[in-house]
Amino acid sequence: MPDPTSLPAAAGLAATPDAIVIGAGPGGLAAAAALRQHGVRPLVLERAEQLGASWRGHYDRLHLHTTRRLSALPGLRIPRAYGRWVGRDDVVRYLEQYAEHHSLDITTGITVDRVERGDAGWELPATGGRVLGSPVVVVATGFNHAPHIPDWPGRDTFPGELLHASSYRNAAPYAGRDVLVVGVGNTGAEIAVDLVEGGAGRVRLAVRTPPHIMRRSTAGWPAQASGILVRRLPPRLVDRVAPYIERMSVPDLSAYGLPRPENGLYARVLDGAIPVQDVGLIDAVQSRKVEPVAAVERFEGDQVHLADGSQAAPEVVIAATGYRRGLEGLVGHLGVLDGRGRPVAHGSRTPPGAPGLFFTGFTNPISGMFREMAIDAGRIARAASRISR
Numbered sequence: 001m002p003d004p005t006s007l008p009a010a011a012g013l014a015a016t017p018d019a020i021v022i023g024a025g026p027g028g029l030a031a032a033a034a035l036r037q038h039g040v041r042p043l044v045l046e047r048a049e050q051l052g053a054s055w056r057g058h059y060d061r062l063h064l065h066t067t068r069r070l071s072a073l074p075g076l077r078i079p080r081a082y083g084r085w086v087g088r089d090d091v092v093r094y095l096e097q098y099a100e101h102h103s104l105d106i107t108t109g110i111t112v113d114r115v116e117r118g119d120a121g122w123e124l125p126a127t128g129g130r131v132l133g134s135p136v137v138v139v140a141t142g143f144n145h146a147p148h149i150p151d152w153p154g155r156d157t158f159p160g161e162l163l164h165a166s167s168y169r170n171a172a173p174y175a176g177r178d179v180l181v182v183g184v185g186n187t188g189a190e191i192a193v194d195l196v197e198g199g200a201g202r203v204r205l206a207v208r209t210p211p212h213i214m215r216r217s218t219a220g221w222p223a224q225a226s227g228i229l230v231r232r233l234p235p236r237l238v239d240r241v242a243p244y245i246e247r248m249s250v251p252d253l254s255a256y257g258l259p260r261p262e263n264g265l266y267a268r269v270l271d272g273a274i275p276v277q278d279v280g281l282i283d284a285v286q287s288r289k290v291e292p293v294a295a296v297e298r299f300e301g302d303q304v305h306l307a308d309g310s311q312a313a314p315e316v317v318i319a320a321t322g323y324r325r326g327l328e329g330l331v332g333h334l335g336v337l338d339g340r341g342r343p344v345a346h347g348s349r350t351p352p353g354a355p356g357l358f359f360t361g362f363t364n365p366i367s368g369m370f371r372e373m374a375i376d377a378g379r380i381a382r383a384a385s386r387i388s389r
């Protein structure tokens with residue numbers, strides 16, 4: 001990869017690439033590859049020292065919940081040797097192979113601070129006072145950009161260890177310890193299971209809204225494939241049918257403190273909550289190795305107060321409480337974000353008054369983000385090739 005210092009300096013915008021992609025995760029790499037396939041020369045800027053930084057930082061046992069075949073990015077299959085559910089290290093290996101296969105021009109160690117309107121279309125002040133320009137910019141800085149821990153009252157009085165799930169690697173540091181995992185999305189559910197298997201002394205799982213739980217695969221049919229089919233159906237129909245399927249495939253865990261959800265599966269997806277794919281949670285709850293408890297309300301010293309009035313005194317709290325998009329500083333001043341900080345347009349559409357400014361990876365679809373980013377990449381490239389011509 002080129003040395004960042006070889007980038008064109010503020011005065012030297014002559015080397016303006018046809019397009020600049022911000023972020024070398026799967027979304028940015030897919031967009032860059034598709035742009036190249038459409039004859040557009042993209043430069044990818046990545047703030048970390050290596051591409052695929054988010055995946056390098058995920059916990060050790062993580063595997064894609066989406067299948068190898070349905071997670072491939074445009075123009076390169078994921079090797080069969082990586083298995084049906086690709087592990088974290090193989091995802092990173094695939095991203096490296098992908099960048100090499102498509103001869104992508106990636107500069108690492110460069111943070112783009114802001115996207116500004118400029119003579120070349122867009123100007124990007126970046127690390128070290130450099131300014132780069134291009135008529136096309138693809139923002140691919142990640143849905144899971146900035147770890148978020150709720151501002152629980154009394155949080156700072158907790159004498160134990162409080163960390164975000166993004167800092168969790170494996171169970172080793174928690175062997176024999178009393179741990180409260182907060183949040184039952186896919187990450188919280190899997191970390192709770194990992195802690196049990198890794199010998200934590202006690203594992204509780206704080207649940208605000210009971211999740212929809214799906215088997216990752218039933219008789220060989222992946223849950224992701226159902227997710228893809230479901231996207232074509234009216235949400236109300238899905239919400240009427242889903243409870244029957246859930247009852248057939250997932251046992252009732254109410255007696256263990258995890259009731260069935262009251263709101264519809266698709267209604268929750270539209271609200272941003274993807275169903276939890278079971279990678280051991282059901283067994284762990286049924287064997288009472290993971291104890292569901294009520295949501296966290298506040299901290300008071302070593303006591304964590306829960307929404308049902310009970311208290312817990314864990315040694316460690318792991319907040320699997322999600323991420324923020326973190327787009328405000330980058331593009332907030334352009335009026336291209338909605339009230340939740342998400343881009344008002346994504347894929348091939350650009351926000352009103354912002355031609356050439358594309359976003360990828362800012363939705364959380366039930367059909368799998370790798371798959372959607374792969375589809376968006378082609379659409380963005382087609383639209384961008386019309387601009388940079």
Ligand SMILES: Cc1cc2nc3c(=O)[nH]c(=O)nc-3n(C[C@H](O)[C@H](O)[C@H](O)COP(=O)(O)OP(=O)(O)OC[C@H]3O[C@@H](n4cnc5c(N)ncnc54)[C@H](O)[C@@H]3O)c2cc1C
Pocket residue numbers: 022023024025026027028029045046047048051052053054055058062063064065066071110111112113140141142143144145187330360361368369370371
């Ligand atoms: C634990 C976990 C498991 C997941 N499992 C799956 C799965 O099984 N299947 C699936 O389809 N999806 C999954 N996803 C969702 C999604 O596919 C991944 O989050 C994926 O990494 C998103 O790709 P991305 O390129 O949009 O963002 P990222 O991978 O986060 O990449 C964004 C890149 O942009 C860089 N960057 C950020 N800001 C700047 C800046 N200002 N300047 C320069 N560079 C910047 C970052 O360093 C990073 O490298 C999972 C997500 C998580 C958190």
